[in-house]
Amino acid sequence: MKILLIEDELELQKSIQQYFEMEGHIVEVASDYDRAEQKIALYDYDCILVDITLPKGCGLDLVRKTKLKKSKAGIIIISARDSLSDKIYGLDLGADDYLPKPFHLSELNSRIKALIRRKDFDGNLEITLNEIRILPAERSVFINGQNVILTSKEYDLLLYFIANKNRVVSKNALAEHLWGDNADRFDNFDFIYNHVKNLRKKLLENKCCDYLQTIYGIGYNFKIHQ
Amino acid sequence: MKLLAKTNLYFVVLSIPVLLLSGFVTYSYIIKELKESNDDVLMDRKERIEQYLRENDTISDYLFTKGKEVQIKIITKPDFKKVNKDIFSDTLIFDRSEKELAINQMITSVLRVKTKYYQIKIWRSSVEFDELFEGIFSMLTAILLLQLLISLGINFWVTKTLWQPFYKMIHTLRVFRASDNHVPNLEKTSVKEFKELSHCVKEMMSKMITDYNSQKRFTENASHEIQTPLAVIKSKIDLLIQSENLEQKDIELIIAIDDASSKLIRLNKSLLLLTKIENRQFKTTETVSVEKMVNESLLLFEEHIREQKIEVQKNVKFDFLIKMNSDLCMILINNLFQNAIRHNITGGKIIIFINHNKLSIQNTGKEEALDATLLFKRFQKISVSHLSVGLGMAIADEIAEVSGLKLKYKFVDHQHRFTLKVR
Structure with a gap:
């Protein structure tokens, strides 16, 4: 690009x-x-x-x-x-x-x-990353062809991780992405931790590779092996 | 009280003593003149009678004195001092038609015709003093009332026509906003004072607009200047954390820098927001449903509420509709909820009450009242939180202020209550 x-x-x-x-x-x-x-x-x-x-x-x-x-x-x-x-x-x-x-x-x-x-x-594309397939128009996620039900925040997180794959994404960046300007006076890191934990659990349950790496203290890296 | 009404009031009040004085003067003058003319009439009659008596013209005498208020008496032992002297006096005489004693003016005179002494008494009813008094009093009252009516009329007319440019100017000033960026047209007038006023007001408004714009430009420039280096810091941190082999102590440094710069960014944003609100750069264009905003805010903070096991009670009687900027309304309500959540206790409560003209948010928390005088001041931190920059409530208060609302704090039933009301 x-x-x-x-x-x-x-x-x-x-x-x-x-x-x-x-x-x-x-x-x-x-x-x-x-x-x-x-x-x-x-x-x-x-x-x-x-x-x-x-x-x-x-x-x-x-x-x-x-x-x-x-x-x-x-x-x-x-x-x-x-x-x-x-x-x-x-x-x-x-x-x-x-x-x-x-x-x-x-x-x-x-x-x-x-x-x-x-x-x-025109937004009708599907995002495919190995076994993950996302239809942004419907906000739905398939892993190995299996529909996975994610909460709105989990979906936003997954899309954000995929857009920034192989990059370290900081917790501050995630908090801003999820809550915008509004909730920035809270300690949101626990919530992020919970959302990420739940997202990872749902991905793993559907036999998805464990792409999500925790970078201690900083954030996460959605690492796709090349 | 209107200036004109006040002027007229003074005028009417001041005219009362003037009228009283002029009434008194008129009264005394009339009385004096009447007395004099009465005396003249009496003198004239007396002279005629004397003449008839001297000429011994009994027929004329009889004709003249018949039915008139005259008494002629022959006296034998006259007081020689009184001879040929006229004595005027007031006396009470019974009036048959009125059936009461009435004041009469009388002339008494002793006349010598040859050897006889005549005592002549002629009297004439004088004017009824109390009637005259009443007459003058009612006339003056009528004048006063007439004056009042005329002044009301003039007041109405002057307000309608002469002062019209002035009232229009006040209206123009009331709706004037420097942020609208244009000097409104003031009505043309031929009154010199209004012309001058209109000129000064116009000059002042264009000065305000210039000042406002330069202040706005300054705010924006300051924002630009501060945000850009902050953006550089942030981007460098983002790049730094991409590096593969960071050691634990480096990570700790990076986190500290990141947190501090994030806080700086928030602080700058909050200050900018405050300046913008103060400058009234937000336009009121819509009617906002408070209930809807509250629901959105609760959704935004659902995780925080769940995390602290806070029980939320919502009582909505009627929706509270406010005419204000919706972005500002959202910020205001979010700040109130943030406050209610952050200073709450685990397992605490938030009670929301919405009525057609108010919103109150009540929360459990520290068991003591907060200092209401400091609460809405800038950088007055209620709690020692490393995340708070101490501007949340100041922003909420400022938004309420510019939106025609009033934000109040009260400590009730061991709970903290913030009430938002239409001012």
Whole structure:
């Protein structure tokens, strides 16, 4: 997958680039408006990550230009300006998602995966990973052809783990993914532990490989042996 | 009280002594004039009678004095001092038609015609003083009432026409929000004072809008500046934990950094939210069902409630519908529930009560009342929790404040009760 990252903060740019290159994606970067505009005009991308506040211009104009080009690229706005009006305006212009900074790289990853899935297959695709088959449209999970009933949070967790397979996902990232901004003043780690425990139990009961590794103190890694 | 009503009241009140004084002056003046004219009439009559007596014109005398209030007496031993002198006096004489004693003015005079001495008494009913008094009093009362009526009329008319631009301006100011970003049109007026006022108000509003925008820009810039380095820290932590051979002591360091940066992110977000609420950057566009919000919140925290074995009792009489921003309402209710759960005891209770104009959330917890004066202040931590940044209740209070609601705390039946009411 080819990703264009438009971000002026170089360290954040490096982190994102590194994270996605580990997955084998191609990440091109642009640090200002002019460069980004050039790249958008010249090349095609599967996904464009764009910051709103850029040197020499506004990221929202880039969204408009990409749309004018009738590009098929999915667009995710990553902005420190967590303002509702920007979000609504950005989505109106044709952006597909809006992720306020700061975010976890695993969250960005899962958003990109979901976006590509929606773009390429109108959401009707099934996700297959060895013996696991997921139908996102119905939110149903099959293991070795057997339907497994998961709770809503367990399903969200499984999808998140698969999007971030072979990556260590921190407990903070999981908590934010499951509860968003709302429940962040609680100690949610016990609940995460319980949900993960139940999810693993259900997977194992259906003779699924034990992919979930606990990284002590930090989080989990959904490790697929290659 | 309206300015005009007050002016009129003063006017009416002040006109009472003026009217009384003018009444008194009028009364005395009229009395004086009447007396003088009465005296003139009496003098005139006396002179005629004297003339008739001197000429011994008995026929004229008889005609003139018949039926008139005149008494002529021949006296033998006159008091020589009184001869040819007129004495005016007031006297009471029985009035047959009125059947009462009435005040009369009388002239007494002694006349010498040749050797005879005549005593002439002529009297004339003077004006009834009390009647005059009554007359003047009722007239003044009528004037006062008329004045009141006229002032009411003027009041009504002036309010309707002259003060209209002023009232419209007040209305405009009341609905004015700097966040709407536009200076409303004020009605044109020919009154100089209103013109000046309207000019000043317009200038003030555009200044407010400018200030508001620069403050908003500052808030957003500050947010951007702080969020970006935080985003860098977060992303670096995410990369760091991917590394294969982390030692236990490194992991502990990473966790500490991660927790601290997460807390910093939450703190920054909360402060931004507070600033945005204070700046009224959230628009009220919808009517929110509190019952629905409460249900959503309970669902969000179901695990936390189950974990602490908290019993939730919900009493809904009528749904509480509020006109406010729904995002803010959700934050407000979530903060209240977070508070009720976090400061609860294992196996405790949460009692929810919803009525058409209030919501109260009551929870078990520490067996002592909280300090209500500190409760809604920023960074006043009720408990020593490493997760809390101490802004939850301040945010809840601020949201209530900008949404026309009032949040109150009370310690009842060994439980902590927060009540949300329409102000």
